[in-house]
Amino acid sequence: MKPTSIRSVILASSVGTLIEWYDFYIFGSLATVIASQFFPKTNPTAALLSTLATFAAGFIVRPFGALVFGRLGDLIGRKYTFMLTLIIMGGSTFAIGLVPSYESIGVFAPILILLLRLLQGLALGGEYGGAATYVAEHAPPDRRGYFTSWIQTTATLGLFLSLGIILITRHSLDADRATSITKFNDWGWRIPFLVSIVLVAVSIYIRLKMKESPLFSKLKTEGKTSVNPLKESFAHKGNLKMVLLALFGATMGQGVVWYTGQFYAQSFIENVCKIDFEQSRTILIWAILFATPLFVVFGKWSDKVGRKWIMLTGMLLAIITYRPLFNQLLSISDTTGKKELITRMEIKTKMVPIVNTGNSLRTVTTNHFYKEGIQVIENKTDTVYADQSRLSLKPDIKATKLLNDENYRWMIIIVFIMIVYVTMVYGPIAAFLVEMFPTKIRYTSMSLPYHIGNGVFGGLTPFIATLLTTIYTGDKLVGLYYPIIIAGVCLFIGAIYITNKIGLNVND
Amino acid sequence: MNSIKKNSGIIWILLGPFAIFYLIKTAASEIAKKPVIDTKIQWIVFVVIFIPIAIGLMIFGWYALKGEYDHLPESSKEL
Numbered sequence: 001m002k003p004t005s006i007r008s009v010i011l012a013s014s015v016g017t018l019i020e021w022y023d024f025y026i027f028g029s030l031a032t033v034i035a036s037q038f039f040p041k042t043n044p045t046a047a048l049l050s051t052l053a054t055f056a057a058g059f060i061v062r063p064f065g066a067l068v069f070g071r072l073g074d075l076i077g078r079k080y081t082f083m084l085t086l087i088i089m090g091g092s093t094f095a096i097g098l099v100p101s102y103e104s105i106g107v108f109a110p111i112l113i114l115l116l117r118l119l120q121g122l123a124l125g126g127e128y129g130g131a132a133t134y135v136a137e138h139a140p141p142d143r144r145g146y147f148t149s150w151i152q153t154t155a156t157l158g159l160f161l162s163l164g165i166i167l168i169t170r171h172s173l174d175a176d177r178a179t180s181i182t183k184f185n186d187w188g189w190r191i192p193f194l195v196s197i198v199l200v201a202v203s204i205y206i207r208l209k210m211k212e213s214p215l216f217s218k219l220k221t222e223g224k225t226s227v228n229p230l231k232e233s234f235a236h237k238g239n240l241k242m243v244l245l246a247l248f249g250a251t252m253g254q255g256v257v258w259y260t261g262q263f264y265a266q267s268f269i270e271n272v273c274k275i276d277f278e279q280s281r282t283i284l285i286w287a288i289l290f291a292t293p294l295f296v297v298f299g300k301w302s303d304k305v306g307r308k309w310i311m312l313t314g315m316l317l318a319i320i321t322y323r324p325l326f327n328q329l330l331s332i333s334d335t336t337g338k339k340e341l342i343t344r345m346e347i348k349t350k351m352v353p354i355v356n357t358g359n360s361l362r363t364v365t366t367n368h369f370y371k372e373g374i375q376v377i378e379n380k381t382d383t384v385y386a387d388q389s390r391l392s393l394k395p396d397i398k399a400t401k402l403l404n405d406e407n408y409r410w411m412i413i414i415v416f417i418m419i420v421y422v423t424m425v426y427g428p429i430a431a432f433l434v435e436m437f438p439t440k441i442r443y444t445s446m447s448l449p450y451h452i453g454n455g456v457f458g459g460l461t462p463f464i465a466t467l468l469t470t471i472y473t474g475d476k477l478v479g480l481y482y483p484i485i486i487a488g489v490c491l492f493i494g495a496i497y498i499t500n501k502i503g504l505n506v507n508d
Numbered sequence: 509m510n511s512i513k514k515n516s517g518i519i520w521i522l523l524g525p526f527a528i529f530y531l532i533k534t535a536a537s538e539i540a541k542k543p544v545i546d547t548k549i550q551w552i553v554f555v556v557i558f559i560p561i562a563i564g565l566m567i568f569g570w571y572a573l574k575g576e577y578d579h580l581p582e583s584s585k586e587l
Contacts (some may be wrong), residue, residue: 058555238586241576244568247561248520438584456557467550471538489523496512499578505583 001501009138010150012210013131016086017151018204019196020127021158022165023093024120028263029162033189037101038109039123041261061118062455065125066447067230073130075231077220079212081443082130084202089123090200097193106234125455129447132430136506137213137439142303144506146286148430149299153292154174156422159262160288163281165192195475215507229444233437242436243449249434249498250393251453251488253315254425256483259461260322261418262288264479268326269411272469272476273333276377276400279408287415291423298427306500307432314424315491322480325414330476332407335370344369351384364395373404435504436461457486510578520569524562531558 027034067084073081096116102109131151139147166189173188174180180188210216220227226232234240262284270280302310346367351360362384368376382395403411429450437445465479472478535551571577 060553237571237576238581240567242572242581244571245563245577245580248565248568440584452561456561458552492516493520494511496516497572499580501582 006138006147009210010135012203012206012281013082013135014150014154016082016207017127018154018158018161019203020086020089020124021155022161022199023089023196024124025159025162026093026166027096027117027120029166030189030192033185034113036185036200036435037189038113039102040101056364060456060459061126062451062459063448065122066129066451067124067125067309067444068122070129070233070444070447071162071229073133074226074441077212077216078130078443079207082127082134083207085123085126085130086200086203086207088119089127089195092119092123093200095194096347097190097196109348121455125447125451128450129443133434133442133446134213136431136434141505143300144434145302145307145428145431146296146300147294149427150298152427153295155258155426156262156288156295156419160285160292162192162332165195167281167285174210184245193445201239207254219439224440226440228386229441233441233445233448239441239445240278241434243445245493245497246433246436246446247449247452249490249494250311250429251449252457253453253494254311254429254486255453256457256461256486256490257315257318257425258422259458260318260465260480260483261415261422264462264465264483265326265329265415265418267466268479269329269333271292273329273468274399274401275333275411276402277405279403283408283411283415284368286412287419290412290416291419292309294420294423295427298424299431302428302431303502306502307428307435308494308498308500310428311425311432312491312494314421315494318418318421318425319484319487319491321417322422322484323477325418326477326480328414329411332403332410333374335368335374335401336375338374339371341369341371358490360384373407375402376400377402435506439506510575513572513577514575515573517569517572517574520572521566522569524566524569527565528559531555531562573577 069081069085072084093116096113099109099112099116128151131154134146135143135148135151169188170184170193171177171180173183176308212220216225232239234241266284267282269275269283270277273280275283298310344367346365346366350363350365352363353360360383362382364380366378366380368378370376376399378397378399380395380397382393385391433446433450434442461483468479468482469476532555535555539547539551541547
């Protein structure tokens with residue numbers, strides 16, 4: 001195949017997959033805003049949990065998407081199937097941006113959001129296997145890892161794009177920063193969803209120009225395509241054993257390493273370390289930016305040394321170093337024992353009258369500065385009643401921390417290290433999965449273990465890890481036992497059961 | 509290596525029911541501690557999703573014990 005043609009194949013597949021990831025991630029990144037818009041405001045915790053449940057639902061339906069679209073991809077072809085998933089994803093993302101709030105249409109709002117989120121999950125379940133298969137079936141055996149690694153960059157770049165567009169939108173709605181954020185939380189959050197339709201249109205245009213995978217076309221011409229891909233994939237022992245091996249020996253561990261490095265780390269920095277909203281996101285953005293090229297490096301390297309040991313080394317390093325790395329994040333942000341510069345402390349009080357009541361909303365902002373370069377901003381909000389005999393209720397207190405440049409850079413380095421592990425486990429995995437299954441049932445067979453590993457084991461990592469911290473409250477790092485144990489089991493299974501053969505035949 | 513593959517199959521077969529037991533026990537205790545709809549939904553989702561996976565692990569262990577992974581297929585004819 002000509003170099004320009006293979007570049008077009010990679011570009012068409014990668015851009016579409018990147019946009020699907022972008023669509024999927026903006027929902028998760030805006031979970032708090034969406035909660036306030038679509039779920040009853042009377043109980044914010046319930047609202048947030050509802051959204052998290054919706055988020056989880058987005059992941060849990062992914063394996064079903066893998067079955068539905070995987071089957072289609074093995075029956076009618078890769079090109080049309082992953083085109084369909086792109087249209088479903090783009091349409092449902094755009095529609096989320098248009099759904100009226102709970103205040104306008106009541107309970108229909110969260111129901112619509114849930115349904116659209118489920119559609120997103122289904123579409124994502126069908127997309128990845130198609131894109132990876134499509135690229136791999138165009139690639140020469142000795143460069144399969146390299147070519148498919150471009151597909152592997154898209155999940156991380158999709159997150160990067162989503163965070164970037166959210167931050168830019170958040171600051172572009174008004175010259176005054178606080179007003180801009182208020183506008184964003186009110187209606188501006190819809191923009192990243194609506195923007196998606198443009199990105200999807202561009203991607204569809206590029207993909208329409210592509211031809212069907214040569215291996216699938218050959219099978220179709222010879223009349224050798226599968227009649228029942230689901231049955232052949234999961235009811236035949238010979239193939240089922242490979243599906244199970246792919247899940248328990250590779251994707252399960254890869255999924256938890258990926259979601260710990262990219263999602264739980266960010267959630268930990270924001271919610272446990274209490275680092276400011278924007279700093280916690282830009283830390284991740286910088287780390288992603290520096291680490292992303294390594295997907296391609298490890299993908300390419302896997303063509304030379306095999307996929308197995310690169311992936312398993314990534315898991316091993318994660319298991320060994322997660323606790324020290326997260327502990328380091330905690331100690332950077334911890335102010336206990338650090339010296340406060342009392343003379344620099346700033347206190348500002350703001351009173352905002354509450355319409356038609358005579359009462360006022362009082363916000364007291366206290367800035368504490370520490371010698372080690374951390375700034376703690378504490379906001380106390382309460383109501384001051386016109387009737388002075390009435391006492392104010394207990395104030396609502398929120399504290400966030402701002403890091404100085406040095407500490408900020410340290411956090412970027414720590415998250416970067418965790419994303420390096422992600423690039424090791426994830427860079428070679430598309431080629432690894434493609435090589436495990438025959439052409440006629442490849443889309444179905446590789447999609448299911450991928451999406452159970454990533455969607456269920458990986459996608460639920462932040463949720464389960466946070467849950468563990470609420471059950472075992474004595475240890476802030478207890479949540480890490482979930483990814484460590486899962487990756488440990490996967491490492492053991494992968495090490496003894498998986499082979500490390502290079503340049504396997506994918507043509508039959 | 510093949511004997512390690514086969515013998516560790518027993519671990520995977522046993523790990524499946526253990527995971528199911530631990531999951532249901534934790535779910536029951538957490539729901540009893542906080543019997544609100546959010547807790548129930550959350551744990552029901554976990555149980556429903558992870559039980560088939562645990563069964564898959566037992567099947568994997570069974571195949572390992574039977575020596576199905578002693579030689580991995582290198583072409584579709586071997587599947």
